[in-house]
Amino acid sequence: MESSLVLRVVGKLLIPFILLFALYVQFHGDFGPGGGFQAGTIFAAGIVFYALIFGLDKTRQVVPDRLVETMLAAGVLLYAGVGVAGLLLGGNFLDYFVLDQDPIHGQHRGIFWVEAGVAITVCGVMLKIFYMFASRGQSEGNEE
Amino acid sequence: MSLSVHLPALQVVLPLLSAPLAVLLRHGGFAFAIVTAGAWAAFAIAIGLWLQVGESGTISYHIGSWPPPWGIEYRVDRLASFVLLLVSGIAAIVLPYSRASIEREVPRDLHYLYYAMFGLCLTGLLGIVITGDAFNIFVFLEISSLSTYVLIAMGRDRRALAAAYRYLIMGSIGATFIVIGIGFLYLTTGTLNLVDMAERLRAVESSRPVLAALAFITVGVSLKLALFPLHQWLPNAYTYAPSAVTAFLAATATKVSVYVLIRFWYSVFGESLIFEKLPLPQILLLLSLAAMFVASFTAIFQDNLKRLFAYSSVGQIGYITLGMSFDSVNGLNAAILHLFNHGITKAAIFLLIGGMVLGLAKAGAVPPAPTFDRLAGLAKRMPLTCFGIVIAGLSLIGVPGTAGFVSKWYLILAALEKGQFWIVGAILLSSLLAIAYVWRFVEVAYFKPAPEGTTRQEAPLSMLIPAWILVIGTIWFGLDTSFTVGTATEAAQQLVKVGR
Numbered sequence: 001m002e003s004s005l006v007l008r009v010v011g012k013l014l015i016p017f018i019l020l021f022a023l024y025v026q027f028h029g030d031f032g033p034g035g036g037f038q039a040g041t042i043f044a045a046g047i048v049f050y051a052l053i054f055g056l057d058k059t060r061q062v063v064p065d066r067l068v069e070t071m072l073a074a075g076v077l078l079y080a081g082v083g084v085a086g087l088l089l090g091g092n093f094l095d096y097f098v099l100d101q102d103p104i105h106g107q108h109r110g111i112f113w114v115e116a117g118v119a120i121t122v123c124g125v126m127l128k129i130f131y132m133f134a135s136r137g138q139s140e141g142n143e144e
Numbered sequence: 145m146s147l148s149v150h151l152p153a154l155q156v157v158l159p160l161l162s163a164p165l166a167v168l169l170r171h172g173g174f175a176f177a178i179v180t181a182g183a184w185a186a187f188a189i190a191i192g193l194w195l196q197v198g199e200s201g202t203i204s205y206h207i208g209s210w211p212p213p214w215g216i217e218y219r220v221d222r223l224a225s226f227v228l229l230l231v232s233g234i235a236a237i238v239l240p241y242s243r244a245s246i247e248r249e250v251p252r253d254l255h256y257l258y259y260a261m262f263g264l265c266l267t268g269l270l271g272i273v274i275t276g277d278a279f280n281i282f283v284f285l286e287i288s289s290l291s292t293y294v295l296i297a298m299g300r301d302r303r304a305l306a307a308a309y310r311y312l313i314m315g316s317i318g319a320t321f322i323v324i325g326i327g328f329l330y331l332t333t334g335t336l337n338l339v340d341m342a343e344r345l346r347a348v349e350s351s352r353p354v355l356a357a358l359a360f361i362t363v364g365v366s367l368k369l370a371l372f373p374l375h376q377w378l379p380n381a382y383t384y385a386p387s388a389v390t391a392f393l394a395a396t397a398t399k400v401s402v403y404v405l406i407r408f409w410y411s412v413f414g415e416s417l418i419f420e421k422l423p424l425p426q427i428l429l430l431l432s433l434a435a436m437f438v439a440s441f442t443a444i445f446q447d448n449l450k451r452l453f454a455y456s457s458v459g460q461i462g463y464i465t466l467g468m469s470f471d472s473v474n475g476l477n478a479a480i481l482h483l484f485n486h487g488i489t490k491a492a493i494f495l496l497i498g499g500m501v502l503g504l505a506k507a508g509a510v511p512p513a514p515t516f517d518r519l520a521g522l523a524k525r526m527p528l529t530c531f532g533i534v535i536a537g538l539s540l541i542g543v544p545g546t547a548g549f550v551s552k553w554y555l556i557l558a559a560l561e562k563g564q565f566w567i568v569g570a571i572l573l574s575s576l577l578a579i580a581y582v583w584r585f586v587e588v589a590y591f592k593p594a595p596e597g598t599t600r601q602e603a604p605l606s607m608l609i610p611a612w613i614l615v616i617g618t619i620w621f622g623l624d625t626s627f628t629v630g631t632a633t634e635a636a637q638q639l640v641k642v643g644r
Binding site: 069070072073074076077080083084086087091092093094095096097 | 150153154157160161163164165167168170205206207208209260
């Protein structure tokens, strides 16, 4: 597939927009349908698309395994961190009301970071699953 | 800011934080340190919560400051605080043990993932117990189940993968049933908060969706708690999982499922529906007796020591559910007691077996399965390990002076109270089966001649000490019952009062 010129050109054209659309879904999730889960999946889909056209090895250079694994842990940490922040600021766990002077702004701020955490983890998990399936059969050596 | 108010949230959050940190660090040693710290903190918090419940009664914590029934409520009553203590305590003991145990049993590059999964599993189990929200139970159930499948699959034996897969299928069916049941309940009551749900259910108790919900939840949870005949996933999963995982699961996973069943039966559906309008106690009684006899009998004929005690677990769960089937404070008391006593007993046995298989292995090799032909004369080589298994085995049988005796005693009291003498006979008879399978080990380890040139070679201390803490625990809780019996009685009274 790597040799197909049409795919490569179309892919290069589309992928930035797919990633941008993911960000739109992420940040517009407050007002319309969307949110972290969908955004993370779309973002990962963009990268999977890249991998389908340019091959797994090249994708692994762009988004290394190490980064993927960091992402899936960092998202959970971010989510839980928002919860702990609420706790430290004098509220209960996951209390958004205390995150800002004004409770409504606090809610906005809380859900913003929580959704960011969700997006990061979901994207990481999607890519991890894809990498694991895609690299099956390629000689990893120590997989028995 | 007073930290003690936030203990219910921290109970779950600290182990939850430890898991991604372990993944981030990507280093077996750091992962070990951080997850162990998380588990110890959880244990300390569980003790704190137990004391708080003793002082001020049931604790209610509102996640995100949204008051129930709208928000998610964490609710710690006597029973919850007791199970939290068991789960976090076992984790705090098993984790230090893990270090030496998984060195040989889990590939080295997976060690940090092992600890991350362990942290998640602990998070899930604690979450199930502490939450007062029906859907939250399902979420935490999935967290603990999924991480359990991974932990089991980490076993070096190739059959571990098949066992994990089988558990995944059965466990997913169970979880699906539970979520369908919760869906029905939500449909009829419009609430997910357990306390609120219980109040609203009174009006529509015998309507068909409620009965369907009860059926789905009961069968789903029974799958997870390995109630005979839904226990098929358990023997293989326990046999092929890494030793530390087996010990942790045997002591906590099925016990937490029992907790969920008690919670739904007593606190949500209410006893009048369960015990008076439906033939559930009779069914449960029959299944419990079947578990006590069939599973214990099967255990006698196993060749693999881990498998033997796995079947014994199915049988012992029969005692717990038998206690529930009596519909009395004493019966529930016995069930809760046995949940705790059997938890520490079985954990002790599996921890000791973990040390044993390590000793059976040649230097640097993957430990072999503890089949009986390899165990001949083992007492000469590992006297402490074998002696520990014998003591814990006595507790399984129910010999006076051990924890197992206390719970069986209360079980017999509950049966006598109902005037059902034949059940007393059944309990005693099934204890004879336990003698038979424990004796098999004693005979091989103590009376078979050891291979030539056997020298004394115990398991490493980092494994022996945690195991022996639990062995001593089985004796301690057999002699001094003020903590266990006191808490269990209080929990049972609280639950039965709520239900009626």
